[in-house]
Amino acid sequence: MIRLPQLLLNATFAIVAWGQSSSNAxxxxxxxxxxxxADPWVIRYDDWYYMTYTTNDDVTLLRSQVLTDWDSAESKVIFTPPPSLNYSTDLWAPELHHLDGAWYIIFTADPHNDSPSPEVDMYCPYNCPAVYHRMYVLEGHGSNPWSADFVYKSQxxxxxxxAIDGTYFQHASGLYHIYSCWxxxxxxxPANLCITKLENPWTVSSPFSERQIISVPSLPWEKTPYGRVENDRLSSNEGPQQLINEKTGxxxxxxxxxxxxxRNYCLGLLELAPNGDPMNPSDWRKHQYPVFYQNPSESAYGVGHASFVKSPDGSEDWIVYHGMQDPNNGWSARTIRTQRFSWNEDGMPSFPKPGYGPYQDPSGQ
Incomplete structure (x- = not known):
């Protein structure tokens, strides 16, 4: 065997190592x-990514110039509710939206740490710990969400x-509130998806008689355990998020x-008919299979409650979601992840299998 001089051999190793480091970067x-x-919500504004997620006790805002590393992000609490109010405990799934020149955070909360008294719980056919959860809105004014001062606006x-997991649905016909309801x-x-029309980001204009249910967990994968038939306990539709195909509309x-x-938590998809009315349930078409679901080969379970954002240069679409590696540990096992997704020829989103990577950084990062 021909032996390279040690100096040349060391140089070769250095070049290989440099190449690996450059690639991994x-x-x-x-x-x-x-x-x-859990429940991550990410938007991009003025070269910054902003994230909110469930912290239970407050609304925390993070900002980062990269989508893929939030351990180094700046963080600040922008709202801590006073005690003994209807929205003082169990703050879940906050979302940050820019509407009509102002910043709004929509979130759900309750007054009793998710624990109704026996006098209330007895009315439920199944245990109903979230019976007091309702939707609330913060408003902030400023050139960006980081400098805005947020104050409580309204229920x-x-x-x-x-009501949990509320989101704003923006449409040519107006602004709507879509949330998980009974x-x-x-x-x-079961937990269904309800929609109401909004007069503004904090005021519902629909009377109760016009509230519409646009989706119920009727398919096997929407139930827990999978395909439960004897009752609707643990059957859920929640965490709705608007997604628009910018090329097809x-x-x-x-x-x-x-x-x-x-482990069975997953993402489903409703599609609004062209020129459809968001308040008309028949204008929504439910796709019969989940579009994003567990990947046991990589121990990626319980994947759901997603939001969607662009790469820094605007050329790519990314999904930000939570999932778990060990489904036996339940809610405490959830962590926040992101992956790139694309679009099919029929205009449908095409999501990857969830996993851990390594993945290529977002374009322009």
Whole structure:
């Protein structure tokens, strides 16, 4: 065997190592926030990414110039509710929106740490710990969300019924509130998707008689356990998010289905008919299979509650979501991840299998 001089051999190793380092510098691995988290909402504004997620006790805002590393992000609490109010505990799934020149954060909360008294719980056919959860709105004014001062604005009317995971749906016909709801005040299950028309970001204009249910968990993968038939307990549609195909103009609603603390949590898809009315349930078409779901080969389970954002140069679409590696640990096991997605020829979003990477960094990062 021909032996290279040691100096040349060392130089060869150095070149290879440099090449590996250079390649690795342009990749990332999931999760993108190592301390854990759930219900991520990310937007991009003026060269910054902004994230909110469930912290339970407050609304925390993070900002980062890269999408794939939130451990190094700046962070500040922008709202801590006073005690003993209807929205003082269990703050879930905050979302940050820029509407009509102002910043709005929509979130859900309750007054009793998710624990109704026996006098209330007895009305539910199944245990209903979230019976007091309602939707609330913060308003902020400023050139960007980081400099805005947020104040409590209002409760969003959900007719004194359970409401979680609310989002704004923007349409040519106006602004709408879509959220997870029950049929009645004490129904407990299933959790459906409801829609109401808004007068402005904090005021519902629809009377209760016009509230519409646009999706119920009717398919096997929307139920927990999979395909449950004897009752609707743990059957859920929640976490709705608007997604628009910018090339075709198709309007989608991506939502989470099944149960958020176990392996079967996944994403489903509703599509609004061309020129459809968001308040008309028959104008929404549910796709019969989940579009994003567990990947046991990579121990990626319970993937759901997503938001969508562009790469820094605007050329790519990215999904930000939570998932778990060990489904036996339930909600505490959730961490926040991101991956690139694309579009099919029919205009449908095409999501990848969830995993940990390494993946190529977003374009322009």
């Amino acid at each position: 342009s990749t990332f691995t999931n999760p993108i926030l190592s301390k854990g988290g 969003l009317n959900t007719y004194d019924q359970f 049929y009645t005040q004490y129904a407990a299950w 198709q309007q989608f609603l991506v939502y989470s289905a099944a149960r958020s603390d176990n």
